[in-house]
Amino acid sequence: MYKIAVAGTGYVGLVAGVCFAEMGHQVTCVDIDEDKVKVMKSGVSPIFEEGLEELMQKNYTAGRIEYTTNYQDAYKDADAVFLGVGTPEKEDGSADLSYIATVARQVAESVESDCLVVVKSTVPVGTNDKVEQFIQDFLINEVNVEVASNPEFLAQGSAVHDTLYAERIIIGTETEWAEELLKEIYKPFNLPIVSVNRRSAEMIKYASNDFLALKISYMNDIANLCELVGADIKDVAEGMSYDERIGSKFLNAGIGFGGSCFPKDTQALDYLAKQNGYELKTVKAAIDVNKIQKISLYKKASKRLITFNGLKVAVLGLTFKPGTDDLRESPSLDNVPLLLDQGADVYAYDPVGAENFAKFYPEGPNRRGSITYVSNVEEALDDANVCFVFTEWGEIKAVTPEMYRGLMRTPLVYDGRNIYDIQEMKKAKVEYHSIGREPGRVEVMRGEKNELQSTRF
Ligand code: UDX
Numbered sequence: 001m002y003k004i005a006v007a008g009t010g011y012v013g014l015v016a017g018v019c020f021a022e023m024g025h026q027v028t029c030v031d032i033d034e035d036k037v038k039v040m041k042s043g044v045s046p047i048f049e050e051g052l053e054e055l056m057q058k059n060y061t062a063g064r065i066e067y068t069t070n071y072q073d074a075y076k077d078a079d080a081v082f083l084g085v086g087t088p089e090k091e092d093g094s095a096d097l098s099y100i101a102t103v104a105r106q107v108a109e110s111v112e113s114d115c116l117v118v119v120k121s122t123v124p125v126g127t128n129d130k131v132e133q134f135i136q137d138f139l140i141n142e143v144n145v146e147v148a149s150n151p152e153f154l155a156q157g158s159a160v161h162d163t164l165y166a167e168r169i170i171i172g173t174e175t176e177w178a179e180e181l182l183k184e185i186y187k188p189f190n191l192p193i194v195s196v197n198r199r200s201a202e203m204i205k206y207a208s209n210d211f212l213a214l215k216i217s218y219m220n221d222i223a224n225l226c227e228l229v230g231a232d233i234k235d236v237a238e239g240m241s242y243d244e245r246i247g248s249k250f251l252n253a254g255i256g257f258g259g260s261c262f263p264k265d266t267q268a269l270d271y272l273a274k275q276n277g278y279e280l281k282t283v284k285a286a287i288d289v290n291k292i293q294k295i296s297l298y299k300k301a302s303k304r305l306i307t308f309n310g311l312k313v314a315v316l317g318l319t320f321k322p323g324t325d326d327l328r329e330s331p332s333l334d335n336v337p338l339l340l341d342q343g344a345d346v347y348a349y350d351p352v353g354a355e356n357f358a359k360f361y362p363e364g365p366n367r368r369g370s371i372t373y374v375s376n377v378e379e380a381l382d383d384a385n386v387c388f389v390f391t392e393w394g395e396i397k398a399v400t401p402e403m404y405r406g407l408m409r410t411p412l413v414y415d416g417r418n419i420y421d422i423q424e425m426k427k428a429k430v431e432y433h434s435i436g437r438e439p440g441r442v443e444v445m446r447g448e449k450n451e452l453q454s455t456r457f
Contacts, residue, residue: 001025002185005078007103009036009067011047011159011260012120012152013084018052019163020082021059023188028074029067040067048325048352051160071103075110080185082118084152093267094275095124104131108138108145116181117147122209122265124272125202128172148173148182149198151205156259157323169193172201206269210283213262215250217289223253223436224296233436234418253436255390255416256293258320258329263290294334297388297414300433302342304412305386309343309368312409314384316377316399317391317417318350318357325352331416332390333360339388340367347372349380351393381407392417401428 001024006017009031017029031037036046043060045053059065068074075081085099100121107117117135119128132147139145149172154162169186171193173179179195186193196204223233233253241248257263266287273280305311320330327333330353339346340361346369348354354373361371374380377399381387387408389396397419404411404425411430413420418434425432 002079005074005081008085015159021065027065072110080116089264093271108135114144149201172198209265214286217286219253226436255331263329311385313344314380314387315348319353322393340369343368347380386412389415
């Protein structure tokens, strides 16, 4: 078993630390935030993630994990220091590496024995070569410190499961010593390990995430076309999914991808390509489609309604996906301000995301409208003129057409996640709009020629 330090206790760092402890390693999680450390020591997870708190408590009680702000003590005799600090996106789309640099320097100035620095954070290809050089420049003691790349593929909401049962562990190393040590650390997980060089490992992370983002944007693009030609994207996706080369996952069209990874990683790879004099047309397309997709429902509704001014607008779901309280790049953040600007009285419901959302849009009058946070779906829908669904939480999926019909003043629903049955909505006399599966050509042709929008919305 190894002595491991983990820098940063966000999604990546904390989950990795807890899972290493669960595998029997001796782990110290380091964070600069004293309050956060206190919270973690008390057995409370600072993030909402299924199964995490139980594992934190179990391993803390067993003495396999501790939390500290004292990085010197944590790093000085660690066999490996894992970096799970953030690499936020800068204005120009490049990754901000200042947290990585700070920890690299702290490691260099603290280590007293040989140590492998393992970068889990997503960093542009070539960064870890620089990190290694940077550490050598600041190293105080005569010890061997090398840098490995070990990108993380966990998804929020299933982070613990994704780590303990990962489909693959990617390790990018430049020496046999680093490769063997990292393989040994991961041995207790008993998972497939793909060992490549450092730059390939860094690229695998971007190439994987951007491929998934591209898959979603592709389906959204096709969905928009489906609407125009009278096809149903859900049926189309189902039909595609039987081809094993395509697969059945990440084919859900909707209101666009959000979260801490896809938006940032598509921008970062686009930027990296440009820096190298190359235009990554596919990734650029994924970004462009997503931008349009995020406000497509709002645009649709704007054409249907004369104004949002003075309307009660129910918003169901605020987080970028279910199972997390994270709002980063969530479509709700693009749409709610548009509604408020139009004078809407927004009644928002989210099982866990409302508190975070209120930090951006405090309850009460806001812009030309107002926002109220309610504690259940019914309150949001009660007497509402229109409803937007932004996140497919279980309790939102469970809303029946009869509830929309019975609770709303006008049962007009815009569903960004394609979660309801069109026929059932029709039967209940709910006017239902979703993405890529509305009646297309046949109905359009019944209206005025060339007036696609006005006949349909
Ligand atoms: C993603 C990757 O899945 C993970 O491997 C990586 O390490 C980090 O980024 P995450 O951002 O947590 O994880 O969520 P994910 O479930 O992948 O969803 C990302 C976004 O895509 C969400 O906004 C989701 O709603 C959207 N999405 C996903 C779709 O619109 N359609 C789909 O079919 C799948």
